[in-house]
Amino acid sequence: MSAIGSILSNDGALQALNSIRNTSNSIGNLETQLSSGKKINSPADNPAGYITAEGFTSQLNGLTQALSNANQGVSLLQTAEGAINQQTSLLQKMNSIAVQASNGTQTPSEAQSLQNVIGQLNSQVNTIANQAQFNNINLLDGTFSGVDFQVGANNGQTISLSIAGTQASSLGMHASQVATGTGAVYNGTDSGVLATGSAISGAFSGSSVAINGSNGTASVSVSAKESAASIASSVNKLTSKTNVAAQARTQMTFSVSGSNFSFTLGNGTAASQTNGVNISATSVNGLVNAINNHTATTGVTAKTDASGNLILTQSQGKNISFTNVTSGSLTNSGTTITGSSGSAGSALIQGLVQFQSDQGYTLGSAGNIGLQSTTKLDALSNINVSTTSGAQKAINVIKYALQGLGAEGGKLGAVQQRLQANINNNQTASQNLNSARSVVQDANIPQVSQNLTQQQILAQAGISALKSSTTLQQQYQRLLP
Numbered sequence: 169m170s171a172i173g174s175i176l177s178n179d180g181a182l183q184a185l186n187s188i189r190n191t192s193n194s195i196g197n198l199e200t201q202l203s204s205g206k207k208i209n210s211p212a213d214n215p216a217g218y219i220t221a222e223g224f225t226s227q228l229n230g231l232t233q234a235l236s237n238a239n240q241g242v243s244l245l246q247t248a249e250g251a252i253n254q255q256t257s258l259l260q261k262m263n264s265i266a267v268q269a270s271n272g273t274q275t276p277s278e279a280q281s282l283q284n285v286i287g288q289l290n291s292q293v294n295t296i297a298n299q300a301q302f303n304n305i306n307l308l309d310g311t312f313s314g315v316d317f318q319v320g321a322n323n324g325q326t327i328s329l330s331i332a333g334t335q336a337s338s339l340g341m342h343a344s345q346v347a348t349g350t351g352a353v354y355n356g357t358d359s360g361v362l363a364t365g366s367a368i369s370g371a372f373s374g375s376s377v378a379i380n381g382s383n384g385t386a387s388v389s390v391s392a393k394e395s396a397a398s399i400a401s402s403v404n405k406l407t408s409k410t411n412v413a414a415q416a417r418t419q420m421t422f423s424v425s426g427s428n429f430s431f432t433l434g435n436g437t438a439a440s441q442t443n444g445v446n447i448s449a450t451s452v453n454g455l456v457n458a459i460n461n462h463t464a465t466t467g468v469t470a471k472t473d474a475s476g477n478l479i480l481t482q483s484q485g486k487n488i489s490f491t492n493v494t495s496g497s498l499t500n501s502g503t504t505i506t507g508s509s510g511s512a513g514s515a516l517i518q519g520l521v522q523f524q525s526d527q528g529y530t531l532g533s534a535g536n537i538g539l540q541s542t543t544k545l546d547a548l549s550n551i552n553v554s555t556t557s558g559a560q561k562a563i564n565v566i567k568y569a570l571q572g573l574g575a576e577g578g579k580l581g582a583v584q585q586r587l588q589a590n591i592n593n594n595q596t597a598s599q600n601l602n603s604a605r606s607v608v609q610d611a612n613i614p615q616v617s618q619n620l621t622q623q624q625i626l627a628q629a630g631i632s633a634l635k636s637s638t639t640l641q642q643q644y645q646r647l648l649p
Contacts, residue, residue, distance in 0.1 A: 181637040188630040194623045202613065202620065217608050224605035230321025231598045238587045238594070241317040241327070244302040245584045248331060251300035251308055252577045255334055256570065258289050258296075259548075263566045265289075266551070269559035276554075283554040286562075290336040290549055297335040308334045319590045327590070329583050332576055336549035339569035343546055344523040344531060344539045372399075372518065378532030379403065381410030381525060390536050393439035396519035397485035399537060403523065412529050415564075416485020418519025422478045422498035422505075429455050429496030431505075431513075434489045435466050435482055439516065441489040443467075452476060455496075480517070488517040524564065526571035 200209055211218045269282045297308040306312060310333025316326040332338065374392040378385065386406040390399060396416035403414035427450055434444035445462040449455040452472060459470035468488055469481050478498065482488050490505050493513035497506040505515040521537050534541045548569045551562035
């Protein structure tokens with residue numbers, strides 16, 4: 169403390185100056201807070217708070233960009249969905265044409281015209297698949313695979329998407345193929361027979377078949393004399409688990425011998441004959457008429473081909489059963505249905521179980537029902553409706569092609585819902601982070617304004633005190649002689 173009356177030292181003035189300096193610093197800091205709206209404008213203001221606020225800012229910036237990314241993803245998905253919807257409309261038109269062509273009322277030239285329309289529609293399906301783009305990225309040609317949408321602020325917060333190719337050559341029905349080397353059990357491409365002149369025997373192995381589909385795995389039991397229709401029914405009960413369905417059809421071509429025919433014809437889902445009717449005829453044409461007269465009972469239809477062979481069909485895939493064969497002979501691949509040594513003959517004809525799906529699958533122990541374990545794609549691009557049989561097959565192929573497009577559309581819709589949910593979640597998170605950062609970083613404007621007014625008053629008081637202290641020292645000079 170300086171001596172009283174000293175003119176060399178003025179403690180009051182020094183204290184006033186120091187107070188004015190502190191007050192001035194406070195005023196500058198408060199004015200910075202008012203102008204920026206932040207109470208932390210540099211690390212020096214609050215090192216810990218500065219680090220926390222910058223962390224919040226980084227996460228908020230990431231969320232802002234993630235929201236933009238997700239919205240772009242939604243736009244991409246909507247573009248792909250729109251293209252698939254157009255393809256679906258084309259396939260619906262193709263289905264109507266196939267149903268029309270399968271009716272069998274068209275002339276050959278009309279049927280060919282329908283096939284020409286199918287060809288044009290197939291070409292347009294390919295055009296859409298190859299031209300659907302988003303930001304010059306192909307969407308439906310099969311190259312859009314394993315793409316990640318960054319939908320969060322941090323590493324690994326992604327949603328992955330792959331879109332299968334939707335060209336006509338990629339859509340259709342995945343079907344099981346008939347096994348080779350099965351002899352008389354399966355002849356041709358869609359039917360089977362096991363017949364003897366004296367007893368009914370079964371074509372299928374009495375075991376089971378495992379189905380490994382896109383949705384999961386299941387198994388169906390098979391008995392040796394079971395009908396294809398029965399096995400198909402068992403498969404279809406498991407379709408929700410495997411995504412594999414089945415159809416059954418029984419058809420066989422026979423060469424005919426004799427002028428008199430007498431037997432009992434029926435159907436069934438097992439070895440025993442059901443719905444049996446007595447058939448008698450003295451010619452092949454008479455035999456055809458006799459069988460067709462009882463189609464409502466047996467479900468069996470008959471016709472002859474250009475060579476005079478008899479073609480029997482049971483469209484539901486039930487067994488075609490012969491009993492009490494006393495005259496006439498029906499032969500297929502060396503197996504003859506006839507009476508033997510004065511006793512009545514019998515035979516069992518079993519059909520084909522056709523497994524089908526819009527996606528690939530495999531079969532375990534497929535040989536038990538005369539099929540191969542792997543599948544082949546009957547592509548949409550190969551359908552031909554210029555014949556009745558081709559049109560009927562096309563209906564099935566188009567059905568599964570539509571299922572394939574529906575599955576892709578459903579997948580895109582599910583991902584879009586995920587993106588929308590992610591957008592909503594990020595918006596909520598962004599709002600909460602903004603609130604948290606505000607608590608740490610933002611200035612309390614009313615409080616800052618009050619403090620600024622207080623510091624301005626203190627500054628004015630300090631200046632008055634400094635002036636007063638200087639005036640006192642000037643009074644001391646009057647004491648000098």
